[in-house]
Amino acid sequence: MSRKTFQEALGSGKFVVTTEVGPPKGTNIEKLLSAIDLLKDRVDGINVTDNQSSVMRVSSLAICHLVQEKGGEAILQQTCRDRNRMALESELLGAHVLGVHNLLCLTGDHLSAGDHKDAMPVFDLDSVQLIQIAKMMEAGRDSAGNELKGAVKFCVGATVNPGSNPLEPQLLKFEKKIAAGAQFFQTQAVYDVEGFARFMKRVEGFKVPILAGVIPLKSPGMAKFMNKNVAGICVPDRLIEEMTRAENKEAKGIELCAKLIKDLKGVCPGVHIMAIGWEEKVPEILSQAGIG
């Protein structure tokens, strides 16, 4: 058991790398399991998304358990969209007893974006309140104030979108997340290192590690799609042009992502790689970035 926990990695001063896997829609998990095998010894934590994009899938906690079983360090993502406070708290107790001790609290995409449009959107809590409740449960009580027979222990994280426009309301919420107990942040995908450095400068007073989100580009079309449709993502034209010119788009996407990670090394204490289907390419990205 020499493996560092994610929390230890955050405190170690090393450049921290997390990545994520998305549970499948259905019970065929072979591909997911092989991705976990490839990633678990190369990164400090593996986020498991929670019904990502509001599409119903295998539960995040079930896959987190498999990550832990395989010797990886799972980061449980929990959104406020599908569970009320009672279900969320129950899930946190479940995570703890299964040995999952990292939690990322998110609001969650609205159901209107996904494949269960007629389901009831819950949002009983918001991300700030969920962080607060996780911390209350660490202190031994649930959100209603009842005593727990055995408290939870989590490294609790949250998200921030540095590209949000306007940025100020996002920053005010970021501050609230810290006040509520957030111990780390993972950001929306960053492409403009200088712009991100300005953001980091603005928040440097807060001593909470921020891991810059990175998404490898697979094609110029993907970049354009994200620019048009994803809040806070802005892929600069020069990167789109580089992707367009490249004969081998895959190699170029990996190369650009590795360069981005290298450039981010001086700016923030780590990165969170969201490969979105390219999980098996993450080890190569890391090698090219000079990590591990």
Next chain:
Amino acid sequence: MIVAERKPFAEIKEMLSGYRKILILGCGTCVSVCMAGGEKETGILASQLRMAFAKENREVEIKEATILRQCDREYIETIRKSAGESEAVLSLACGAGVQFAAELLAPLLVLPGVNTRFIGVAEGEGVWSERCRACGDCVLSETAGICPITICAKSLLNGPCGGTRDGKCEVDKDKDCAWTLIYKRLEETGKLDKMRKIHPPKKHGVRINPQRQVNEEFKKDQGESSKVKGK
């Protein structure tokens, strides 16, 4: 006001099939203002139904009446007699009005002619928009008079989600992000500190439906006849 929209004609016609004496009962308050079930809409629907039934050679007697409020006992009493001459009443009131009419006119059948949608305002001519979700714990003093429970698609209490973009909502690019609006107005009025306060989760336990409110000073014995008793 309560905003409603009339049910599709085909659905109403299907609902009324089999009855030969029908009263179309309009409501003169909210649904009248939002043009779903007032006197004018009652008349139009009654004419539409008469024509449709005549075309099918069905003998159906359709009467119409509009009272000021179907959510008020005294107005419903005024149509008790004429309603009693019908086999069914099609109420164009909101869901509260339909139920109160059904309760007070029982065993007469009262059917709904509109879908009740929200508590809102008349934004402009022919445009109504939602403003209140009747959450029972108003936070408008904290949010610059803009309700995050209603205007934010996720009813978030502590600031914008990551999906907001250029001041618009993740769910619908034509809708404003409530928290961007709140932020701007708090900033304009020098009250941005309000956005630093962490709001606790809503207390849903105090509003188990059906809810009830009693003003002891004005309560009269005869006011105690509601059969649907809530908290």
